[in-house]
Amino acid sequence: GENVEQHPSTLSVQEGDSAVIKCTYSDSASNYFPWYKQELGKGPQLIIDIRSNVGEKKDQRIAVTLNKTAKHFSLHITETQPEDSAVYFCAASGGASKIIFGSGTRLSIRP
Amino acid sequence: NAGVTQTPKFRILKIGQSMTLQCTQDMNHNYMYWYRQDPGMGLKLIYYSVGAGITDKGEVPNGYNVSRSTTEDFPLRLELAAPSQTSVYFCASSYSSQGSFGNTIYFGEGSWLTVV
Numbered sequence: 001g002e003n004v005e006q007h008p009s010t011l012s013v014q015e016g017d018s019a020v021i022k023c024t025y026s027d028s029a030s031n032y033f034p035w036y037k038q039e040l041g042k043g044p045q046l047i048i049d050i051r052s053n054v055g056e057k058k059d060q061r062i063a064v065t066l067n068k069t070a071k072h073f074s075l076h077i078t079e080t081q082p083e084d085s086a087v088y089f090c091a092a093s094g095g096a097s098k099i100i101f102g103s104g105t106r107l108s109i110r111p
Numbered sequence: 112n113a114g115v116t117q118t119p120k121f122r123i124l125k126i127g128q129s130m131t132l133q134c135t136q137d138m139n140h141n142y143m144y145w146y147r148q149d150p151g152m153g154l155k156l157i158y159y160s161v162g163a164g165i166t167d168k169g170e171v172p173n174g175y176n177v178s179r180s181t182t183e184d185f186p187l188r189l190e191l192a193a194p195s196q197t198s199v200y201f202c203a204s205s206y207s208s209q210g211s212f213g214n215t216i217y218f219g220e221g222s223w224l225t226v227v
Contacts (some may be wrong), residue, residue: 009151034216041226043201043203044201089153101153
């Protein structure tokens with residue numbers, strides 16, 4: 001089955017700098033890669049997703065890149081702000097199969 | 112906007128006790144899920160349902176039971192609680208299959224369960 005590894009587990013960046021979170025997946029049949037943000041005391045919320053026929057997708061300050069050959073995908077947050085502090089989860093799935101989540105990255109933005 | 116509502120928010124159980132975590136959604140979603148999240152870990156699927164009357168096991172179903180009598184409700188029952196079931200539980204729902212592109216999974220706010 002699918003296995004998703006996520007790095008780093010914790011990340012601290014200066015406000016205004018960029019943050020990058022990386023994930024690798026094992027199942028070459030996976031074709032859908034969402035990212036979720038979980039704020040303290042809340043459930044995860046979808047922030048961006050990408051399909052395997054696209055290499056990059058951007059939405060304001062966040063972007064996701066996908067390298068199908070290497071089976072890895074990354075989340076990029078530019079011009080980080082205090083409200084970006086949260087736990088971020090990557091995930092992967094193939095067609096109708098269930099989503100497998102990474103173990104999460106705790107992002108802290110230093111003022 | 113209610114979305115996915117789960118209760119209780121916090122609960123302490125003694126070993127061997129039983130309880131039910133309630134979950135309801137008002138988005139008319141067919142698919143519903145229960146996840147557990149252990150400290151520093153990702154989300155593990157316990158059970159899921161693709162519609163009323165249909166349930167199936169996820170990655171970590173042992174020690175749990177579910178039912179889906181209506182589209183809206185998907186309760187999770189813990190029988191004979193054990194310390195290993197100490198975790199945060201999330202109920203979630205989606206319109207179609209998890210693996211579908213553009214199919215957002217909506218999560219509840221979580222239930223913190225401690226078994227002592």
